[in-house]
Amino acid sequence: MTGSAGSGGFVEVAADPVALYELSLAEGWGDGAPLLPPTEDRLEALLGATPHDRGSVLGDVPPRFGTATVELVAVNAAMAGVEPRAFGHVLAAMQAVLEPDWNAFGLTTTTSSVCPMLIVNGPSRDVLGIDYRAGCLGGAGGRGSMTIGRAVSLCLRNIGGQRAGETSRTVFGQPARFGLCFGEWEERSPWPSLASRRGFLPSQDVVMVHGGKGxxxxxxxxxxxxxxxxxxxxxxxxxxxxxxxxxxxxxxxxxxxxxxxxxxxxxxxxxxxxxxxxxxxxxxxxxxxxxxxxxxxxxxxxxxxxxxxxxxxxxxxxxxxxxxxxxxxxxxxxxxxxxxxxxxxxxxxxxxx
Amino acid sequence: MTAVDADRTVWRFPRPTAAPRGDTAAPTATLDGPIAGRRIGLRHEGSWRSWLLIVDDWVGRLRAHGAEPVVLQAGGRVGIDGVRTHHDITVWADEVEAGISGLGTCGSCTSNSVRDAVTLEALGKPAVVAVCGEFLQHARNMARYLGHADLKILELPYPLEARPADELREIAEAYYPRFVDLLGGRR
Structure with missing residues (x-):
């Protein structure tokens, strides 16, 4: 199945970070923090890092059921600052979110503060900057953790149309709705990793998505x-x-x-x-x-x-x-x-x- | 598809948002006749005690008017529970001739109430979703995104929970005629 990204056309803005930020706030496709411009070279780098066709459809994202193409996910990932080598993690997370039993239909609209909490296993944790040691839930500042989680949140907001007080009835929300992604310190665990327990190999990079309230x-x-x-x-x-x-x-x-x-x-x-x-x-x-x-x-x-x-x-x-x-x-x-x-x-x- | 001006004075990129569903509105249906002899569905989730009381009250009123109430408790939405709930709703929707789904008095319960009413309406049967005022717009939004923008909505006072039973019975009595009217039924 294929589709076309940018069904709302194109954005044009002066090549100025502040102008981009202001426009994202004015038009509602920002999350309140500054974004990077998803310029053509950055988009192409992301799209070149995945075997998926840019028009491939991951699914329709609740609550408004906007269609998530790989290209549209890439636009949001680029705005979040995702590196090309981490784009596969964003796509994997979005695939997980769209699994019916994750229940995005309920989770994106609930009064609860629940949000996708991403847990990462696998050999790429260090190279991507997935935090799993001190401050892994916030403050460690790993690029992978901060950008992958944010990209998924932007996809829910911009593709799914999740907006607090509008389509989302969340009473409080929570800080993790900006994006939460961390890894498991597999090497310090006395037990098999979470991914191993769920049937994956230690050599695989795996993203688990938990509907966590807080x-x-x-x-x-x-x-x-x-x-x-x-x-x-x-x-x-x-x-x-x-x-x-x-x-x-x-x-x-x-x-x-x-x-x-x-x-x-x-x-x-x-x-x-x-x-x-x-x-x-x-x-x-x-x-x-x-x-x-x-x-x-x-x-x-x-x-x-x-x-x-x-x-x-x-x-x-x-x-x-x-x-x-x-x-x-x-x-x-x-x-x-x-x-x-x-x-x-x-x-x-x-x-x- | 994207381009950056040669002098880099402008950034141009695909709009990061997707168009929502909801451009079409499925037709609605009405009983257009007496409710006597009709199987009327009442769906709840077992969570909201106010709605359980109202459903219980309306079961009695429907019977008094010659209708046959069919009550469904919708369970969980994921895993084995979700499979069972989907099955139960399918059977219920097949069995009844019209029905009401509720209660929309939180985010996900409104979404699920709308979805189950839409299941009924998609079969061409009169359907109503019961929603407290605070969640009215949310119910309208969800109905639209599910392709049933004209889904009939019974707006109930907000909040319903934690009201005394006597007050809830008064609300049940007061809103019963509107419920039947929305189905297009006659008492």
Whole structure:
């Protein structure tokens, strides 16, 4: 299937960065921060870095169902400053976003703050500047992380027409809606990488897209036993206003648990198999029904969320807790990328360039 | 397709936006007759207790007017749940002769309510989506992007949630005639 990019014609602007920025704000195709001009040479460099034809159609992007051609994605990627060698990651991320079970239809229009959170595995992390060490969620400033995530957000905005307060009913949004892309510190993980666990080879570059509601911080210095730490993490994840408790079941969605390398080493000793760590998280990721006030408890009961033991479990299965090792060596901290629930993580391999 | 002026005084590039869907509007349908003897669908997601109360109230009123209410609880939209929900909606849409889908009182629930009403309307059956006022424009937008710009919308007060049950019953009673009118039915 093919299509033509630029269905709205062409933009002409004085070759001046400030003029470009001002026009992007005036016409609404900017995200509020300065952009680079998607000049012909830059566009051609991006398009030359992919085996896809420029007119190839990735799909129709909600909420307005604009058609995403490779060329139109390239225009937005160029504005975000994506390097040609990273363009495959942008296309892979967009393919993942357009998978029906990622549920872009719901996620782009919800009142929630959910957005695509990109997790990268593979050998190209360093060369592309994908942050996976200190400050990987923000502040590290790797070019790959900052531009790939932003390019995907620009595509949702400009191709899908996602606009807060208009087509998107998000109440708060979140900083990650500007773009969030980080890697896994595979070399410091005691477990197979996330991509490996999802069936890919270590030699492959893979982009996972998680529908994440936000970055929920965890911290601990009180638990020396990694099993106690796991218990404390699990109880923290099962906070009473977790989105999972809104649903009729806990069957869908994943929670991504970012584990710093120091915790990872301790947890890996206690749980050599990642499945055992996931099981331990699931075992304790619940709250007693009595924790909830009576009317709240009644609603949970009506939804069938209270089990025979009086537990209100967060999720239905251990595999819905997805550990990813990343972050600095300072230890102490973890982060939960909580779930929208009505979204399943998607993975797409980047074709070799 | 792109060009840069030789002297580089102008940047010219494809507009980064895509045209939205929604240039066409699918036809709507009406019952154009009494609701007695007709199978009327009422769809909810099990989430909004206000809407559940209203649906429950309208089930009684529809029965009192000789109609046969068919209630559907739409479940999750992804994974195995999503497959099941899609199946349930397809069966429900086939079974009923007209229906209402709700409740649009958040972003994704409005989108999904519209989508399920569109499923009904695409079969040529009278369809209404129930939406709280705050989400009215969003419902109109989504109906347009799904190719059913003329989808009938029942606007309900906002917010509905957390109102006392008695007040919700008054709202159910007050808006029932409008619901039937939008279907083109007669009581």
């Amino acid at each position: 970055t929920y911080p965890l911290a601990d210095v009180n638990n020396d036993d990694p099993r106690d730490l796991t218990y404390a993490i699990a109880k923290s994840l099962a906070f009473p206003l977790n989105n999972w408790y809104l649903e009729l079941t806990g069957d869908s969605g994943q929670l991504v648990l970012l584990v710093n390398p120091m915790w990872a080493r301790r947890l890996g000793e206690a749980f050599p198999r990642v499945e055992d760590f996931q099981q331990a998280l699931w075992d304790d990721a619940w709250q007693p029904a009595q924790l909830f006030r009576p009317l709240n408890r009644a609603v949970l009961d009506e939804k069938g969320r209270i089990d025979a033991g009086g537990r209100v479990r967060l999720a239905s299965r251990p595999d819905q807790f997805v550990p990813v090792v990343c972050g600095g060596l300072g230890g102490l901290h973890g982060v939960a990328l909580t779930t929208f629930v009505q979204s399943e993580m998607q993975s797409v391999a980047v074709p070799p360039s």
